[in-house]
Amino acid sequence: MKTDSLFYRLFQSAPTIFFELIGQSQNQAQGYVFRSVELKQTAFRIDGVFLPPQDAPNPIIYFVEVQFQKDEQLYRRLFAEAFLFLQQNPQIVDWQAVAIYPTRSQEPTDTQPYRALLNSPQVQRIYLDELGDIQELSVEVGLVRLIVEPQEQTVVQAQQLLARVQQTKPTHLSQEAIIELIETIVVYKFPQLSRQEIAAMFGLSELKQTRVYQEALEEGKQEGKQEGRKQEGVALVLRQLNRRVGAVAPELQAQIEALSLAQVEALAEALLDFSGVEDLVSWLDTFSQD
Numbered sequence: 001m002k003t004d005s006l007f008y009r010l011f012q013s014a015p016t017i018f019f020e021l022i023g024q025s026q027n028q029a030q031g032y033v034f035r036s037v038e039l040k041q042t043a044f045r046i047d048g049v050f051l052p053p054q055d056a057p058n059p060i061i062y063f064v065e066v067q068f069q070k071d072e073q074l075y076r077r078l079f080a081e082a083f084l085f086l087q088q089n090p091q092i093v094d095w096q097a098v099a100i101y102p103t104r105s106q107e108p109t110d111t112q113p114y115r116a117l118l119n120s121p122q123v124q125r126i127y128l129d130e131l132g133d134i135q136e137l138s139v140e141v142g143l144v145r146l147i148v149e150p151q152e153q154t155v156v157q158a159q160q161l162l163a164r165v166q167q168t169k170p171t172h173l174s175q176e177a178i179i180e181l182i183e184t185i186v187v188y189k190f191p192q193l194s195r196q197e198i199a200a201m202f203g204l205s206e207l208k209q210t211r212v213y214q215e216a217l218e219e220g221k222q223e224g225k226q227e228g229r230k231q232e233g234v235a236l237v238l239r240q241l242n243r244r245v246g247a248v249a250p251e252l253q254a255q256i257e258a259l260s261l262a263q264v265e266a267l268a269e270a271l272l273d274f275s276g277v278e279d280l281v282s283w284l285d286t287f288s289q290d
Contacts, residue, residue, distance in 0.1 A: 018034070067101055267283065
């Protein structure tokens with residue numbers, strides 16, 4: 001499941017979820033839009049930015065990073081992108097950065113260069129598995145918690161969230177919007193199930209063939225195919241490296257497994273020119289700085 005796409009859908013559909021997640025009033029979400037922003041004349045793209053209303057008297061911009069795989073370069077990249085954005089947009093007078101992790105174990109360990117920022121009120125780190133019991137959270141934050149639930153618990157928790165939505169009137173999102181978001185999360189987590197099977201999980205007669213459902217289903221299937229191709233590529237690359245530079249150390253193997261499919265394919269071509277393990281280390285360092 002490509003969680004950054006899923007969070008993009010959640011935050012774009014319902015900005016109130018993000019503001020409640022960071023402990024702000026949902027009313028503050030009024031006028032905010034969630035976008036992916038490309039910084040001109042650089043190779044940087046900020047995955048998620050909450051842009052304030054144009055007429056806001058003291059606009060605060062929120063930089064959002066959702067990270068479900070460990071990346072030691074995350075904070076270097078996040079703060080470089082944030083400050084470059086501020087330099088290119090001088091009308092912004094205040095900012096906050098929010099890093100969202102499934103667990104603390106996914107956070108970078110190399111935080112020394114950014115300790116002042118990380119300990120300041122301008123930066124929040126959120127660990128989804130520490131949000132608390134899903135049934136004790138609001139429905140909106142419960143949706144986010146549902147993303148990291150084990151598959152064997154996802155269906156039961158989703159059913160309970162759905163029952164709460166049907167019994168109580170939501171404050172900021174319509175029942176239809178919340179139900180659609182629950183369906184979307186389940187589709188992402190169970191791309192192999194049919195629409196009828198997912199409908200049966202919730203005790204619904206039928207799921208609507210919404211654009212969100214169709215896109216989520218197709219993307220989930222594509223993610224599954226790409227993950228399979230990536231695993232095969234990683235196994236092939238490791239076999240080739242073992243022959244060319246010798247046994248690959250566990251820490252280097254972990255870096256290779258964290259690469260994207262495109263990066264694994266690039267490594268498969270690059271390793272043909274390697275003469276030793278130092279070439280592999282140099283190649284991985286180059287990619288980690290991109």
